[in-house]
Each structure stands twice: as C-alpha cells, then as structure tokens.
Amino acid sequence: MNFTAKMIADFLKGELVGNPDTVVTEVSKIEEGKAGTLSFLANPKYEKYLYTTASSIVLINRDLSVNGTVKPTLIKVDDAYKAFASLLELYASNLPQKSGTEQPSYIHSSAVVGSGCYIGAFAYVGEQAVIGHKVKIYPHTYVGDGVKIGDNTILYPGVKIYQGCAVGANCIIHAGSVIGSDGFGFAQGEDMGFKKIPQLGIVIVEDDVEIGSNVSIDRATMGATLIGKGTKIDNLVQIAHNVEIGHNTVIISQAGVAGSTKIGKNCVIAAQAGLVGHIKIGDNVIIGAQSGVSNNIEENRVCLGSPAIDAGIQKKALVVFKKLPDIYRKIGEFERYIKDHAENERKK
Amino acid sequence: MNFTAKMIADFLKGELVGNPDTVVTEVSKIEEGKAGTLSFLANPKYEKYLYTTASSIVLINRDLSVNGTVKPTLIKVDDAYKAFASLLELYASNLPQKSGTEQPSYIHSSAVVGSGCYIGAFAYVGEQAVIGHKVKIYPHTYVGDGVKIGDNTILYPGVKIYQGCAVGANCIIHAGSVIGSDGFGFAQGEDMGFKKIPQLGIVIVEDDVEIGSNVSIDRATMGATLIGKGTKIDNLVQIAHNVEIGHNTVIISQAGVAGSTKIGKNCVIAAQAGLVGHIKIGDNVIIGAQSGVSNNIEENRVCLGSPAIDAGIQKKALVVFKKLPDIYRKIGEFERYIKDHAENERKK
Amino acid sequence: MNFTAKMIADFLKGELVGNPDTVVTEVSKIEEGKAGTLSFLANPKYEKYLYTTASSIVLINRDLSVNGTVKPTLIKVDDAYKAFASLLELYASNLPQKSGTEQPSYIHSSAVVGSGCYIGAFAYVGEQAVIGHKVKIYPHTYVGDGVKIGDNTILYPGVKIYQGCAVGANCIIHAGSVIGSDGFGFAQGEDMGFKKIPQLGIVIVEDDVEIGSNVSIDRATMGATLIGKGTKIDNLVQIAHNVEIGHNTVIISQAGVAGSTKIGKNCVIAAQAGLVGHIKIGDNVIIGAQSGVSNNIEENRVCLGSPAIDAGIQKKALVVFKKLPDIYRKIGEFERYIKDHAENERKK
16 A cells, blocks of 8 residues: 555545655554554553654544654544554455456356356366355365355355355355354164264355354254354354354354354354353343353343353352362361350350 | 155155145254145144144154144154154255266375265375275365275365375265374473474274364374274364274364373263363263363263363352352351350450 | 384484394384384383383383383383484484475466475465475465465465465474464444454464464464464464464464463463463463463463463362352351351340
8 A cells, every 4th residue: 555644634534633745555553663654543551652653644533632742644533443444444455356267176067156256276166056246266165066155255265165055245254164064963873873864954144244264164954054144253163053143243263052052143252152052042142251151041141151150140259269268268167166166055 | 855745654654644645845844844844843842833834744753642733744653853864864865966076186096996986176185095985075175195085985075184094984074174183292392492293193083983074183193093983073173192082972062182082982072171181081971061171080970060070069069159259258247256256255 | 114223222322122133113102012113111100011012122211120021122211202202203204205296286477486395286376475495285275375484394285374474484284274364353333233354464473383283373453463483283273363472382272362462482371271362471371271361471370260360279269169069058057056046145
C-alpha cells in the first residue's frame, strides 16, 4: 500500500493533525512503529507509546486529550480500533487475488464451476459438484461428489469436503479442516465388537461462516449437521454428528461438541470446553474455557467449570478450593475441641 | 433406494401392519418424517411422534402397544434400532462405490496394488508399498514407502501414512489423519537445547479399526505403536509413541494418550480425557470425559476427574465442591463460636 | 544396518565384554530382544531383563554391577541411554534419503529451490518462494507464495504453509500441520454479526524447531507469530495469532496458547494445558497437564490446575478434595453439636 495521511483521513472521515502528505506503506503496532508505518491507539494503557513511537501516522480516538509532544501525523476518529480494522480490510481487499485454474487440477466433467474462480494445482472437484462464482479453491483441496459451494467462498489448501455436503456463500475454511467425515456411531454386539452405523446425512455450513484450520465436522447419521449463518469456529474444534449451531455463535480453539447437541445463537464456547451429546444450549450463553457441560443451559447464562455450573458460583468455590488444606486442618481442630470439651463436661 | 414395505419386512423378518406396497426412497428421523421416508421408533420418549409423523413406513419394537391412530405402514421387529441400523447398512452397501484409478496419481513402479481398488487423483503410493484388494485410496492420500494396507480398507482424502507402517483389513481412516509421524522424543543437553531421538519404529493398525479425522498416531521409537483389532478412535485424538491399545476399545474425540501407555480391551476413554505416559489401563475400564489419568487403573473400574479417581467418589466430592463458599462461612462461624465460648468459660 | 560389537564399542568409546564379532542388524527394547538386535539398559527397573534377553548386544552403564549370567555381548559406556540415542542417530543418518523431484509437482517459475532438495509428487511451491539447500518437501505439501524455508528442513506430507511465512534451517514439520492460517479476530457489530479483522502478519519459525502433526499456528494480525529457536511442539497443538515463544521451550500434545501470549525460554507446557491470551510466562516455567493458565507466571515457577496455581498448593488441595463428602458430614455434626450445646446452655 502507499497512502497519504489526507487520503486516509478522507476515507475515515477523520480530523487530520499534522502533515497531510505523510506517506505510509505498511501497518504496525504503535509500540513497534517505524517510519512509513500506520498505527492506532485505542487502549489507554498504550498512550505512552504515542509520545515515543516512530510510526508516521497514528489513528487516535477523537476524545483523547494529548498530553505531550507527538511526532507522527494524527488522524482523530470516533473509534480508532474500528477505523483501523476498516483500513486493514480496505488494504486486504486490494492485495493481489488468486484467479484462474492451475494445472494439474482435477475437475470432473459433470461438475459446474462459476465464473471468476481460482482452482489451485492438485485441487479436486468431484462428480456433480456445483461451485459458485468467485470461489477460491486452493491446492490440495478436495471437493467431493455432489458438494455445493456458494459464491465468494474461500477453501484454503488441503480442506476436505466429503460428498453431498453444502457450504454457503462468503465462507472461509482454513487449511486441513474436514467437513463431512462419518459421525462416530457404532452398535456394540454381544461379542463386544462394534458394528458401524452408516452415516448417511450431510453437513450444511450456512453463509458467512469462518472455520479455522484442522477442524473436524462430522456428517449426520441422517439429516444434517448444521453450522448457522455467521458462526465463527476456531482451529482444532470438534463438531460431532447431528450437532446444530445457531447464528453468530463463536466456538474457540480445541473445544468439542458431542452428537446431536443444539447450540443457540450469539453464544461463546471458549477454548478447550467440551459439551456432551443430546443437550440444548440457549441463545446468548457463554461457556468458559475448559468447561465440561453435561446438562441443558438456558439462554443468557454464563457457565464455568467441569462439570460446568453458574460461573459466579464456580468462581467463589474456586477461591475456597485453594484453602482446602487450611479447612481440613481447622476441621481437625474443631474435632479435638469438641472431644476435649465433651470430656470436660463429662468430668464436671 | 426404492423399497416397498413388503421387501423391508421380508428382509427384517418383521410383521407388516398396513399397505405392503408402500414405497420409501429415503430415511428420516421420525420427528422429521415426510412422505416417502422410512423411520424407526426405539426410544419410548418419542412415541408421540408415531401418531403425527408423515413418514410412510415406521419400524417399531414388537412389544410396543400402539395407543392411537397411526397413518404410516408399520413393521414390527424385535429391536427397531438394530433393524434400522441393518437397513442403513444394506442401503449404504448399495450406494455407488468408487473404483478405478483417476489421473494424475502416483504409484511407484515397485508398489503392489490388489484388484478392485480405487486410487483417487493425486493419491501417492510409495516404493514397495503393498495395497490389498478392494482398497479405496481417496485423493491426496499419502501411502509411504513400504506401507502395507489390508483388503477392503478405506483411506479417505488426505490421510498420511508414513513409511513402514501397516494398516489391517476392513479399516476406515478419515480425512486428515496422520499415521506414523515421529514420536516426541528428545534428550536435553547441558545447554538446554534438545537432541532428537530418532523414531525408528512403526505403527500397526490391526483389522476392523476405524479412525476419525485429523487424528495423530505417532510411530514407536523402536517396535510398534499398536491399535488393536476392532478399536474405534474418534476425531482429533492423540496417540503417542509406543502406546498399545487392546481390542474393541473406544477412544472419543480430542482424548490423548501419552507415550508407552498400555490400554486393555473393551475400554472407553471419553472425550478430552488425557492419560500420562508409561501407565497400564486394565480391560473394561471406563474413563470419564476430561479426566486426567496419572496412575495405573485395574480392570473393570470407572474413573473420573483430573486427577482421575473412582467415579463414585469424584461425583460425591463434586456435589460438595459447589458448597465450598458455604462451608468456608460455617468454618468461620465455628471459629467465632469456639473463641466466644472459650472466653465465656474463662470469664466464669 | 549391519554392525559388529567391535565397531559399536569403538564408535562409543565403550568397553567390550564378550565376542567382538557379534553382529546386529536392528535395535529392540531389551524386554523384546531377539537374535541380531541391539538393546540398552539404563533404567535399573529393567535390570532383570539383562539376564533373560535374547538381544545379541546390550549397552549398559559402566557403573552397573552385573549380578548374574549374561548371554549377550555387553558394551559398557558412561550413559547407556545417551549412547543408544547417538547410535540411533548414526543409524537414522545412514537410512536412504529421499532426493530429486517427483512428477507431477508444481514449482512456480519465480520460486528459487536450492541444491540437493527432495520435491515429492503433488508438492506445491508458490510464487517467489525461496527454498534452501537439502530441503525435503514431501508429497501434498503446500508452500505458499513468498514463503522462505531454510536449509535441511523437512516438511512431511500435507504440511500447509500460508503465503509470506518463514521457516528456519534444520526444522522438521510433521504431516497435516498448518502454519499461517488466519488469526481468530473479529469485531462484533450492533447486529451481533461479526466482521473479520484481516490478518496481515506472518508466522516465523526459527531454526532447529520441530513441530508435530496436525498442529495449527496462526499468522499475526500485524507483525509475526514467533516460534523460537530449538522449541519443540507436539501433535495437535494450537498456537494463536501474535503468540511469541522463546528458545528451547517444549509444548506437549493438545495444549493451546491464546492470542498475543508470550512464553519464555526453556519452559514446558504439558499436554492439554491452555493459556489465555495477552499474558506473559517467564523463563523455565513448568505448566502441568490440563492446566488452565489465566495470569502471568514469573520465571522458574511450577504451576498446575485449572485455574493454574502453584503446583505444591494445588496438589495439597487436591488431596483434601477427595475428602469433601467427609468434611461436609463433619460440618453437619459440628452444627448439631453447637446447636445442642447452645440449647443445653439455655436450659441450664
């Protein structure tokens, strides 16, 4: 990129303080700024860097009172973090985009591929697959038979989508993620051996979903495992068969959701949490990191711990937990006190 | 599929109630039934759907007493769930099967490939590899030098099997799983740097094993990491070097087993559990979700918690755990009581 | 391999007891020894096997006093385990090494590839990528545009390195690992929907790093996610955006580190532990398995538990935890005692 302070201030509708011709070519954190970089200051804890940074331009909140000498050109905006994010987005949208079809790739003759797509070398598009417009299918990606991919979706290298699954528009799936592997379903026989229950359903990923790297989402036994519109899933997450997740829910790294569990909209499942199967989590629920959820949770609740309970109660119990050796010692003292006392009473 | 009620009843040796010519073309859950689908009713909780479902045929248990008007054709069998599973299996076995060799694929001239195999585009079969009959090797799968794969085994897209490892017959390995990566073995030098211990062993996966997606199973330092016959491993599981797992054991998603640990047969290691290295777990042991096991466990035990203890003791302790703030308050009261009392005694 | 006892003793500068012409062709554990194998005895617990093993040669510690009849040829060294490791290394370095370029592979015309490299079939090397000398890029590996790979580094099958990232010399990255996927960064709008924060940074992996299979390391929002020289990362580990890890730190399987957290040198993060974002872990810190770390930790500390506290305190509390039902019962007794006592006092 190569922008002047004036161009940025105009784009952000911000107030410019300093030289309008200052040029920046990249972005940096304010504490790592150097000549030619653009930074932002949103967190007051970082204000000190405003007076020492070598960044050429800094975005600041309009209501910040500057208490010192500032070298960079400043652009004052309502929300420096959001303004910066929108600049990053503008910048990212101007980066060179992959397009065209690299060779060798494998596109079945019955597959339909929209216009403006990128098909990387060694990508595989199966029989009757339907790929939308402006889709990016990176190298080593597997799009199975009958899979549907919506417009503008990006499948990074090595994504594997099993036959029959559907991914919506404007989705991003990162490298190594697997969509549609068999659900973990077996019937145990009298000889203790297991018989596989065929998994005949699919996975449906709705629009605007982002899925991190090395995620596993299993196909339903029947029907569909469902990832709702706008939901964001981090790396190494496990979603079992027949799980249904609502809109705009966030599932953070290494969390796992067991079979047939239903999660509402606008929830946050924090890192390394686990949910058992066949439960229902209401809307707007927050589940803390490393929690183990084994029961339904009603909407708007915050839960924590393994087993997960109300976060407030859990936190209070954890404070006392550390004092257990002390409690145990005191209990011994009470026992002795009561014993001595009873003896004294008896003697009287 | 396209089956009549009569065909299904004959196959299942069930009793037909209703129109023998009723045709079904797919399966559905009873609560999501529609015309042309086949459902089953096994769990009494779902009985109400029997009287409202739009499914065309429903399998029910022979001993169910029907208390209402039922529209679908019924087929009465001893065990509706198992009967349904066997129908799914019949159905699945009739789905079109992949076969032949897609191009480009890479099969080393010294590799041996059995008859009736499917070799997907971009599949790699290394030097001296030996592939059995009717094996399916999906696109982007890597079968390293000297690897042996038994008959009827399915390797889904992107499976990676390092050199020298062996996979038995009738196995299924899902996308992205890695068999035979180096065990995590290092010797620390005086400079705090680590020297790699070469991992010269292999992984042996016996017959009838299913391995989920994105699983990691490390090769042994010497000898073999062993996955016993009939064992089922879910997604994102970690199996370290020199682990040995018995027959028909189940390891659920995101669980991890550290180096050289031995697990018996018919065990269940639930989701997100972790086992330290160099311990021994007896046969028929159940380890609860998110447990942390740091000691040997004798056969037939049920363990829970981190650190894992007897599940009954753990559950009782967890009930009290929530009351810790209350306990702590009461302890304070006792202390005050004893202090006051002692003072009163002194005053007397 | 095919070595005589004399050759091995000379290489190790060890003392030979027995037939110098004894030949070994492979290595084995002492308890699984057979004719023609070389074993070692380091752990005194295994001494009994010295008198029963069928191994042809056994390395022992010079200070071991042999108390029985020994059949194998012995080689006495200062440290049998280290000596054995160095033999493994010698052996491994003599195994046949992959070299040359298999077809079809994809190397962009603008990429630079050093001498003595192995480029497997279906490997992808992007625009402006720079590959050092003697690098091994196994099949299905993706080296994105502008990626730099140092000399002697091994990328096992299916590794995915996103554009712009850098991997140092003498590194090993195992199958399925993803370097440089987008950090998990979103800004929530008033409609509860999420807007992606573009992730414009990279990942830098320094020299001598080993990364296990199916690991996810996210690129920085700005700047770089950094894996320090000599650090070893096990399978299925999650490293979020802008994390920085010092030299010679060990992160064991299925652990996760959230965004912007900084970890010092010579630390051990044990299996399935989780660290929240934006914290600082000092040098030489040990974090126990399944711990959940939510605060800064000063150097040289050992922490355990979720939430993680000093390991000594945690262990003492855990001992008492099991006794909670007992404690609760006693508290009930005290309450009754005090109540009865107060009543008696009142009656007096």
